[in-house]
Amino acid sequence: MARAALNWTVRDLAEAAGVHRNTISNIEVGRYGGDPRTLRLIEATFKAAGVEFIDENGGGAGVRLRKPSK
Template sequence: MSTGLHTVITPEQCRMARAALRLGVRDLATRSGVSSMTISRFENGHSGGQAVTLRKIQAALEAAGVEFIAENGSGAGVRLIK
């Protein structure tokens, strides 16, 4: 999903990034400043999430070492940064 020049993460990407980093929901909540309930609701598809909230989550995951790959016909994804 994209807003302007920025790619906004999907719930699936959020879960994949957390798994790759071995972060729990509470760990991500602490790092992002977003409540664990909000993260859980987003990852489970119960809330689309506000853009500012998703940017906080994405920034925390990127700072921890993942890169988000935009949808390019093959599907969006994540990868660990060396």
Template sequence: MARAALDWSVKNLAERAKVGEATIRRFERDRAEPIHSTAAAICSALEAAGVEFIAENGGGAGVRLRKQAKNSVGQSGP
């Protein structure tokens, strides 16, 4: 879901996380659990791009994109 929210390809995520494309595909297809360091690298790459992971809260875990900062054009300074 996170990769789709960013409109990233498997290749794009693999490059940003510095892992193999096959690793991403296996993980997304539930064919393998990534080792901790690989999962951390994937999460870090997604979070750096603005993804927020939502913990299980009774409605299920999820993801969302962080709100963008408001454009300061036309606003006066502090």
């Protein structure tokens, strides 16, 4: 969801996070859970790009883009 919100391709995310695009694809389809370091890199990359992660609140976890600062 975060990648879609940014309109990023798998390659865009892989390059921004410094991981191989196959790693991103395998995580997304559930073939690989990702090691903690890689998952932290991906999360930090999304946060730096303006993604906010929303905790479970009864309606499910989610993401949104941060409002631009004025």
